[in-house]
Amino acid sequence: MKADLRGLSLQTLAVLAAGWLTACDFPHGAGGPGNPSGYATAAAEIGDIREVIPAVGPVRAATEVEIGAxxxxxxxxxxxxxxxxxxxxxxxxxxDPAPFESAVAQARATLAAREAAARSAAANLDDARAQAARLERLAASSAGRQADLETAQFRVRVLEADLQSAQANTNLSREALRRAEIDLERxxxxxxxxxxxxxxxxxxxxxxxxxxxxPTVFVVASSLDRMLIEANVPEADINRIAPDMNVRATVDANPGRPFPGTIRAIRRAPVTQGRFVSYVVIIEADNRMGTLLPGMTASVEFVRAEARSVLRIPIEALYFEPPGFTPDLPADAIERFERSTGQVLPNDPHLRRATLRGLDMGILASNGLRRVFVPGDDGSPEAREIRVGGEDQTHIEVVEGLEEGEEVITGHGG
Incomplete structure (x- = not known):
């Protein structure tokens, strides 16, 4: 896979790449410049570029309701x-409603008894209040005793408390009846x-x-026109999933008929099975054709890059360099490098070549270019700058710089 170097300065690219290139700069295999049989080549061809992230997951209805008892x-x-x-x-x-019907009847009887008790308490209170009122009038005219009045007033307060208690019991019985009726309805x-x-x-x-x-007794689905796939994405790939990514899925019942999907949610809760950690990505799929059924296992592809019928070359061609290759850089690029770093190019030929190669890589990347090598007329490698597009694990798209059928060097032959 190619590195995304466009956000780095030329100085940083040169310094980082020099160390890596120095370590890689050693004689390679048999053959060399001038010996075409010493290199492995591949032709630029028309083909597809597909970089996908695979996952699997079960299928279920999008609107599925579990109904319990x-x-x-x-x-x-x-x-x-x-x-x-x-x-x-x-x-x-x-x-079976019989036990619940019995509970409703019992609750109604209890409510009726407590309502009667509340009415009795209210009647007793009314009588006590009337008697206390008569005693108040007698006491006001000095015809009654104060002690009798106080006793009557005390009885009124007691009966008021009894009425409040009876009303509370009535409310409790009413709620018990309501709860019993709800249970009967259920x-x-x-x-x-x-x-x-x-x-x-x-x-x-x-x-x-x-x-x-x-307990769940029924499962009702409002429709199977929309289905959900709960794809389990490994932890190594979850950060490569984007909500707007194209998704395709297949099931074993229709292996040759992929169907599109849309990412609805990326869940952050981990799913751990032993040492394997994954995250669930919810995918919604159109199922108006009725090919998906709940419980199926779907094989999912999250498409990161895709291009059809484009010019492509093996990705190994980007990383081939003939032994001893030193790029020919413009003098002003070298001057900018020395001015920005405050150092001159190393005198050691090996380190000087590695530094120039790192600086060259940065200049190419900043212009959206890469370098490959093609066999020259005499079989020796010739550098070619190309502009690239999408890539997958095996190929990279060539936007310009090569023609279909042209050979590129991918490595050293055996």
Missing amino acids: EVTGRILEIHADFNDPVSAGDLLAQI TEIRSPVDGFVLDRRVEQGQAVNALQSA
């Missing part, structure tokens, strides 16, 4: 089966959405237990 009991009736169309509110299954398992039954997980007569968690 909210009360504990025995499934008395089942009214929907696999693939049945349903509307919001349709009855899917019935849990014995009817109904669909919350329009769609069709994707999965049924209970049988008639089966007991469901909702004391610890709500």
